[in-house]
Amino acid sequence: MGKIIVVTGRGGTGKSTFVTLFARFVNPKSLLLIDLDPDGSLAKMLGVDLDKEGKLTISDALSKIIAKGKENKGKQDTPDLLRRMTKDGEILHRDKKFDLMTLGTKFAPGCYCLPDEMIKDAIAQIEKNYEMIIVDSPAGLEHLNRKVTPDIDDLFVVLDPSEKSAKHIDRIKFVAKGVKITYRNFYLVGNYRFTPLESPVIYRGDVDRKCSSLIEAGVKDSSFLTGFTDEIEAYLLRTGERYLGRIEYDPRVREHNLKGESLFKIPEDSPSSMSVKKILREAGYGLVS
Amino acid sequence: MARKIVSTGRGGAGKSTFVALMSRYLKPPSLLIDLDPDLSLADMLGIDFHKERKRTIVEALYDAVNERKSGGSPLTPVEDRFKGMIWGDCVYEGKGFDLMTLGTKDLEGCYCYPDHLLRKTISELAKNYVNVVIDSPAGLEHLNRNIVSEVDDLFVILDPSDKSLHHIKKVKAILKEVGMMYGHFYIVANYLFDEEAENYFKDVGETYLGKIEYDKGVEQYNLKGESLHKLPEDSPAYLSVRKILEKARVI
Secondary structure (H helix, E strand, O other), X not given: OOEEEEEEEOOOOOHHHHHHHHHHHEXXXXXXXXXXXXXXXXXXXXXXXXXXXXXXXXXXXXXXXXXXXXXXXXXXXXXXXXXXXXXXXXXXXXXXXXXXXXXXXXXXXXXXXXXXXXXXXXXXXXXXXXXXXXXXXXXXXXXXXXXXXXXXXXXXXXXXXXXXXXXXXXXXXHHHHHHOOEEEEEEEEEOHHHOOOOOOOOOHHHHHHHOHHHHHOOOOOHHHOOOOHHHHHHHHHHOOOEEEEXXXXXXXXXXXXXXXXXXXXXXXXXXXXXXXXXXXXXXXXXXXX | OOEEEEEEEOOOOOHHHHHHHHHOOOOOOEEEEEOOOOOOHHHHOOOOOOOOOOOOXXXXXXXXXXXXXXXXOOOOOHHHHHHHHHHHHHOEEOOOEEXXXXXXXXXXXXXXXXXXXXXXXXXXXXXXXXXXXXXXXXXXXXXXXXXXXXXXXXXXXXXXXXXXXXXXXXXXXXXXXXXXXXXXXXXXXXXXXXXXXXHHHHOOOOXXXXXXOOOHHHHHXXXXXXXXXXXXXXXXXXXXXXXXXXXXXXX
């Protein structure tokens, strides 16, 4: 069975950015990526166009099956059909380095219990084919309650520098304990807003240009991006959880995300790439050479 | 009938900040509802829900279920027990606004039931207020549950990324499919926008109301968990939110 890695955190902290760079630099024999976010865009960050590839999200596949079922007057077995679709590759996108499966957006009324149940089933069916599985979680905590992955090897929480992130850590543990999700390692990762502006790893010129509106607003020092870096980093160290370091601010990530371009194209020696590699090494992962 | 206002957007865009800042300008009495299980609106308003001896919707629901199991007439349904608790236990009364929050659930399963109970009680609660403001959780799932089927003003808070554009499209598609009606659909830029990004979103065909200006105070107050209501009214964040609300004719 593959090693199961889950990346979670509050909204907008950079979970998908981390997952994308994680996938790029880690070096397993076989890798499956799962985007559990209905509002997700992991595919795009990976440089994959699922529409063009003719691949369906789990939510789309379900709608399709249900629509067909109505035509056939209910003579069908949804989990069975979905299993067949997974096997036929209608849902699974195959890339050079990784395979990708996404939950997708549901347009019908109701919650994501059924799509989540289906993706759980699909994971169980194919997980043995992979040495490593990385799950990109949606923001919020509700997905945890549904226990899509009950046994996690490494759980990464990506944090922004606010008190809310600290409380978020407690809530994750509260829910995980309540619904009996187990994890072997609990890792904290600081996001780009922990980077001090005067930090040497930043391309200073780019920052000045990209944040011009902030600088005009009178923001001169590091506090725009950080809000008391040292204080918060010290706090994280005190939580008793393993803090692996921060993903450095990188204007190129911002630029690529605004344009919807793949993060696989960011130079390997850029601050974001370097720092994610460092974090992975810290957690004991083997990296691409 | 109260004016129903919903603030939504991608994670971390600044939905709760917008609601917290907005609440200062609303004509009282207003009811604020935090639908985010990762609750933070109360924090931003400097309210410690438990210290105030208030309970979240989820907690009240647990109590209603337990009470039914442990005693009292089995003929009283959970829903009625819950309704009996909501005013006394779940509504925090502040200056000019009241606050309710969904809370975090630690049982397996989704938030359909707590959301369902809210949907059933919201219209009754709304009768007592001039405004009802809903702070949505990140993600789109809550929209699928159609908690308020008729919204007056829907604000989508954007971060400067291509993903926000997709988010707008998805929000509209879901609203249409689940049959949620809205009077106005507004887009609002968050503090991370620069001119390039603003120009980009001005042309997407939605009513663009402007940008919530960057405000060091907001960041500092959030970090320390202090009420945003203590921030001076002439701070950049407040001035810009005020302008946005005037454009939307909320004030």
